[in-house]
Amino acid sequence: MTNVGEALFGTELGEEAIREARRSIPLVIRLGMYRVLSPGWVEKLPVNRRFDQATARMTAVVHELMAGRDADTDHGDLLSTLLLARDAETGERMTREQVHDEVMTLLTAGTETTALILAWACHELGHHPGVAERVRAEVDEVLGGRPVTFDDLPALAYTGQVVSEVLRMYSLWILMRRTEQELDLGPVRLRPGDEVVFSPLALHTDPRYWDHPEVFDPDRWTTERVRSLPPGVFIPFGNGIRQCIGHLFARAEVVIGLATIFARWRLEPAGPVRVRYTTIACPRGLPMTVRPRD
Ligand code: HEM
Known part of the structure; x- marks a missing residue:
């Protein structure tokens, strides 16, 4: 968590964000998986309040960090890369909400x-x-x-x-893809929208x-x-x-x-x-x- 946190937020200004990530992200990962796999009513259980609180704490810290940065200065960390990035076609930058979502994805996928x-x-x-x-x-x-x-x-x-x-x-045992267009995969015909599950571990x-x-x-x-x-x-x-x-x-x-x-x-x-x-x-x-x- 510290490695990814330092790459994202830098070491000095990002200290608080890194501390919060160490506290909140493991909860977000564990409880998030539980929430995704459970029926809707589970969202009302106390366990979800912990998920919501952890997400809210992390979100607040990331927004605070972004608010302290002007739009054009590169601080040499991944957060700057995200804030300064421009869409290759439209030239637009990401909204702060999108940058926040990318940060949460990197913290949860990369630890x-x-x-x-x-x-x-x-x-x-x-x-x-x-x-x-x-x-x-x-x-x-x-x-x-x-x-x-x-x-x-x-x-x-x-x-x-x-x-x-x-x-x-x-x-990983499984990864998934959704078919976009009809194709034949070996003896099987896949139609658009079909879910394909495949196994890196089986291949390995x-x-x-x-x-x-x-x-x-x-x-x-x-x-x-x-x-x-x-x-x-x-x-x-x-x-x-x-x-x-x-x-x-x-x-x-x-x-x-x-x-x-x-x-x-x-x-x-x-x-x-x-x-x-x-x-x-x-x-x-x-x-x-x-x-x-x-
Ligand atoms: C040994 C460590 C890691 C393993 C085994 C791993 C494995 C994977 C796998 C299997 C996928 C799905 C790819 C697919 O569907 O084809 C994935 C996606 C992803 N990983 Fe990693 N990962 C690791 C470390 C990291 C780190 C350090 C970061 C970031 C700091 C990261 C960020 C991501 C993100 C953002 C995605 C989603 C990419 C997308 O959908 O475009 N991962 N990872």
Whole structure:
């Protein structure tokens, strides 16, 4: 939340907004999902008052932040990018309401997703000491004890392979599209308006494309092996025009997170992992023992 908050609001002026996001957005995500999946009368239950209060608090903070900015100054954060953006055809800017909605979308879409992948990466590395050792060796060689920066990402190639492998194994079960025009998909004729549900996870674990898909193997992401993958079989961030807008940001966050952790700590599994299955596998309790590296 802090990562996305700082990218959105900057670090100094945005401090209060980041604090509020840490407090409100997890509630908005959890209660929002409950609300979407429940019948209409549920909206009157007390649980929804908490959702409404959290949304109202966050909305107020974002509007306050926008009010404090003049329309033409670039503060070098994502909020400025949104406020200054112009429609390519009409040249118009977004309304403040639209900018607010974009901010809420980025805060809700860009936090738990990345945190889950970082958590599962720590889990897999805890269970594969040989892989963890290679990550540590790479991090030591590239960073030599200094903090990781964005420019280090290309050199942290093996750590990037680990992240790809975690994204492959811990993907969403379903994504959806609505057909706009009639088309034949294999033996099935789709009509306009038909809902299509497809599964990134099923593609990512299909033995036609992956050797031993159940095995955690970051070496399947070497440049040569990636070249032999058919297009479209790896879609952890979706694909096409609605592909995740934060995919590069998310990858950078996870690689930087792992490099920071593995430069200083050893993680060892410390008990059974509890998992809650929603549209993705969420760890609910992933105990690990953390020891400083010698
Ligand atoms: C590892 C972390 C992440 C994963 C696995 C992930 C995955 C996804 C997926 C599967 C979609 C749907 C794509 C589709 O329907 O084709 C999506 C959409 C989206 N994601 Fe992410 N995401 C991650 C991180 C982020 C971050 C960090 C941000 C922003 C800061 C973000 C913002 C969005 C937004 C705004 C959309 C909607 C895009 C649209 O409909 O045009 N995501 N993401």
